[in-house]
Amino acid sequence: MKISFFGAAQNVTGSNYLLDVNGSRVLVDCGYYQERDFRYRNHEPFPYDPIDIDAVLLTHAHLDHSGLLPKLVKHGFKGKIFCTEASADIAKIIMYDSAHIQEEDIKHKKKRHAKQGRKSPYPYEAIFTTEDVDATAEMIVPVKYEQEVQVVDGLKCTFNDAGHILGAAMLYLTMQEGDKTRTMIFSGDMGRPDAPILCNPTTFEKADYVVVESTYGNRVHKPNKDIPNTLARIINQAHRSGGNIVVPSFAVERSQELLFHMHNLLIEKRIPQMPVFLDSPMAVRVTEVFHRHPELFDEETAAMLARGEHPCDFPGLMLTRSVDESKAIAVNKGSAIIIAGSGMCTGGRIKHHIKHNIEKPESTIMFVGYQAVGTLGRTLLAAPEKIRIHGEEYTVSARIEKINGFSAHADRNELFGWISALKEAPRHLFVTHGESEAAKEFGEYINLKTGWDVSIPEYCDEQELI
Template identity: 50%
Template sequence: MDFQLSFHGAAQNVTGSRYLLSANGQNLLVDCGLYQEHNLKERNWRDFPFPPDKLNAVLLTHAHLDHCGLLPRLVKAGFKGPVYCTAPTADIARIVLLDCARINEEDAEFKRRRHEQEGRTPKYKELPLYTEEEAREVFPLLTPCKYNEKIDLGGGLAVEFCEIGHILGASFLRVFVSQKGATRTIVFSGDVGRKQMPILRDPAPIGEADYLVLESTYGNRIHSPQQDIPKALATIINQTCERGGNLIIPSFAIERTQDLLYFLSLLHSQDMIPRLPIFVDSPMAVKVSMIFKRYPDLYDRETKELARAFRGANTSLIHTQADSKAINHIRGTAIIIAGSGMCTGGRIKHHLTHNIEDIANTILYDGYQASNTMGLHNKDCAPID
């Protein structure tokens, strides 16, 4: 069996997933993600170490930025093939790519104005990594696939997308390479979800594989059982209430925010926490939650569980910056869920500014914090999971 597999990201670090599989004269790129570690971000500007116009297809495991965030640059560099993924992944990718482009354009404009005010000529021109227009160039290439159906890629190659939990639409990939009457299976795990988590079904068994490319973000730890999460969350909320503080949760817009709302709804229904005002201050999280409602067939609980979390009288979905800033004037304990999850941007930064110095407040991280991000630097805390 003759094929080559090379690693161009997420090797010796967590983010920037890019794996190139070359076989039978075909070139498949598994994921095309952003580097998000602060000390590695300059790699996002480098030329690709392979010719994008020679790629036959991209196989996308899911729509987190560290797996899909460089697709606009890949297309700009000449890629014109299909981007195979599940339908929910395609829907979410459109949102996160536009959001990333908008943030990059705003950051570039902010730097330009600052340099202009300071009378400085920067070493490099203030340009965004890519624009919203360039992000939209990816959309026609997104090719939705169903779970558990083998897709013929031509040239003796095929792929099957299988449920892996993690976020809505996420997959592990079975890639089949056939040569001279023999077939080998290469499994790319993508990001592996946990069992018995709310909303989504458990990951499907990977089964047999000749080769396995496995993520290991949490490979050095054992997670607490899912049933321990609500109890731990209730303890933190009640302790914060006793101090008269706010609970600030830097949260990822995809999956983590929806899980949090489910847990908060559960705790309220069981009278384990008081009915506090909950603010979801993340426009992207609100948009993604609307996508969740399109795919009830992928839930492990009925659609009403998520819908109930969003209909709660004490839950406010914040859209405008003015409403976001108004939260800072509210008196009494509140739960504020805002992006970004690693505190690298978004509205969480101004919520931290207004709350971090008050020892009555609690900051609760609900996901991975990459090295050299603000989230990691703030994380002088005790793990609960």
């Protein structure tokens, strides 16, 4: 019995763990690397042969957990991919989107490099194509939360609500080899206890081994109670000045969370009714998944449904899919809220909306998520005087606002609270899915508070499960 760490080990993306149990090989997640320093790994062969893998357990749909599944299939994986029903729906949307972006990127890169006389270190082909995603989608076996699944001979798994994004799961594994039985928990990505729409993360009392994420393992979030107040202030201010509010947002969860808050503010009459455009075909498709899975909502949202309301719907909300519908938003008269992707303004429709609004002092660009270094979003956050978009220069006259407190990840105290639910020391606890510093600091924190046996595995480390 053995675990190997092939991703999200002293870094955040590319989640990928391999379990060797009773002669079978089972992967937990097969994620895409999104951090610049590690992206080269997306192009390299897997550190194992995909043909030898018997099954995959997918904790949730995010690209950094699901994004290399089509590559695994392309290179010979023939087993089943187990995940929750909502994860299955959202993962398909994310994988098709990724294939599409890669196919487009390759075309442009080839032309650009030819013109500049440059050469890419990798072949000019997508890591996987739409056809690979078609094949992957066929292999997904959707399961319900808390339903025990026999994955392979000697390994059973239960998916438990992780409260991170719709369908996200913590895995509880029971592994058997001869007369030896060991249990193991994978936290997956852990949400925050009071996040809108979603249920709270599941806690566990006992396990032999624990693998816990540490994205914010060395930080404490601001209370998210401030979000509705700040949102109301920004919307009212923009409405009074007659401008638009342009919101760069991620398609999965953040957009729906925003709709939830706007819904409540509208019901409470804290903001005026105005057109709200969800101008992202991907966000619209993910919102449809929310409509299909009301059974996953928390009590507060269930009560909303019982009143005949839906967290992702309210008067004035318009879901725009086609390019023509999107272009029509620019000629809309009066104030409107425009939510579009990408979340860091690196591409997509948001760039057009920013161009149309950035020179208007009555408009507002409102950030609701982390903006990585080197992105247009990050540049805009610093409120520069001028900015270049699509090769043209614009004067920044619009207000730039940021709402803090949105986070789909538990912070240090919340992660530790989850660990504290364990009534006895596990045989070993692995800290993963965090930048090196965050993972190490969190590991030390756990050890200091509990005295438990903790390690922070590195890429390609393996450990015998004794």
